[in-house]
Amino acid sequence: MSLRDALRIPEWQVTDEAVHAARRGFLQTLGAAPVLALAGCADAEPPAAPAATVTPEQARSGFRTSEALTRIEDVTSYNNFYEFGTAKNDPSQAPKTLKTSPWTINVTGECDKPGQIGLEDLLKTSTSEERIYRLRCVEGWSMVIPWMGIPLASVLARFAPNSKAKYVAFTTLADPKQMPGIRYRSINWPYREGLRMDEAMNPLSFLATGLYGKPLPQQNGAPVRLVVPWKYGFKSIKSIVEIKFVERMPETAWHDLQPSEYGFFSNVNPNVDHPRWSQKNERRIAGTASKLFAERIPTRMFNGYADQVASMYAGMDLKKWY
Numbered sequence: 001m002s003l004r005d006a007l008r009i010p011e012w013q014v015t016d017e018a019v020h021a022a023r024r025g026f027l028q029t030l031g032a033a034p035v036l037a038l039a040g041c042a043d044a045e046p047p048a049a050p051a052a053t054v055t056p057e058q059a060r061s062g063f064r065t066s067e068a069l070t071r072i073e074d075v076t077s078y079n080n081f082y083e084f085g086t087a088k089n090d091p092s093q094a095p096k097t098l099k100t101s102p103w104t105i106n107v108t109g110e111c112d113k114p115g116q117i118g119l120e121d122l123l124k125t126s127t128s129e130e131r132i133y134r135l136r137c138v139e140g141w142s143m144v145i146p147w148m149g150i151p152l153a154s155v156l157a158r159f160a161p162n163s164k165a166k167y168v169a170f171t172t173l174a175d176p177k178q179m180p181g182i183r184y185r186s187i188n189w190p191y192r193e194g195l196r197m198d199e200a201m202n203p204l205s206f207l208a209t210g211l212y213g214k215p216l217p218q219q220n221g222a223p224v225r226l227v228v229p230w231k232y233g234f235k236s237i238k239s240i241v242e243i244k245f246v247e248r249m250p251e252t253a254w255h256d257l258q259p260s261e262y263g264f265f266s267n268v269n270p271n272v273d274h275p276r277w278s279q280k281n282e283r284r285i286a287g288t289a290s291k292l293f294a295e296r297i298p299t300r301m302f303n304g305y306a307d308q309v310a311s312m313y314a315g316m317d318l319k320k321w322y
């Protein structure tokens, strides 16, 4: 779908779809000129993380919510997974081509026990749990999703990160044979994301392998994807094939495209607008109403997870480290 097509859409969709189109159309139209990074670039390091002061009870209170769940039909048909195309329903074709078994994750970098882990082994040797999290996309829509999976910290600990491991970098599979969207340069493939070590070890950080009690559908990032619910959705990288412990802040896919618009931290923050749209509200796709009738609600600081994560950012200027 072209930018023009995207704008020729029904009234009810125009705001979010226009934002979405603007987001991905930016490079093709204006973005060819280099944009200077304002912050979050790899050669500026943020202040060291303060010791977190979150109790186990506070952490656990973030693991579920009583808010209405997003219907599984919407969770699996309204997706961002540019490896399969940039339209919201393109990724629902992913089951036709993406082969998720066998699947191996390579773990490398600053750790004492680098190696490979097969997804079957990971599942066999871990206890899966359910997390019901809000997911807030930078485009201004949100969902409530019941995930199944494994706390990220427990997986990372197996590889014994060393004292030089300050960040964790994640990479998605980039196979043009399985992922038809790869032939378009919407992203500088492979899709890459990263977390600071303390963020990765936070109890909320989760590796999802299922949703609604079923194995993760391809369109949602099968067989294993990151979920970091206090950050904009693009941090929740799908179909992970590599995890690397690194000393310097790693480059990430959206930062690479538009450093002035997508920072490394990308914490949900209603007080820091995207340069081209407001982040004060979101369209909540949940409950019995489908995405066609989503309600507008105020966006909360850290997507409502301030009790669990705010202490990691004490003393940091979140306008600078967006």
Ligand SMILES: Nc1nc2c(c(=O)[nH]1)N[C@H]1C(S)=C(S)[C@@H](COP(=O)(O)O)O[C@H]1N2
Residues within 6 Å of the ligand: 075, 078, 079, 080, 081, 082, 083, 135, 136, 137, 138, 172, 191, 219, 220, 221, 232, 233, 234, 235, 236, 237, 238, 239
């Ligand atoms: N590899 C990869 N991961 C990705 C994306 C992508 O295009 N490619 N899109 C991100 C964005 S922008 C969002 S909002 C979430 C959407 O997750 P969902 O489709 O499961 O709701 O996935 C994120 N992870």
Ligand SMILES: [Mo]
Residues within 6 Å of the ligand: 080, 136, 137, 138, 139, 232, 233, 234
């Ligand atoms: Mo997103």
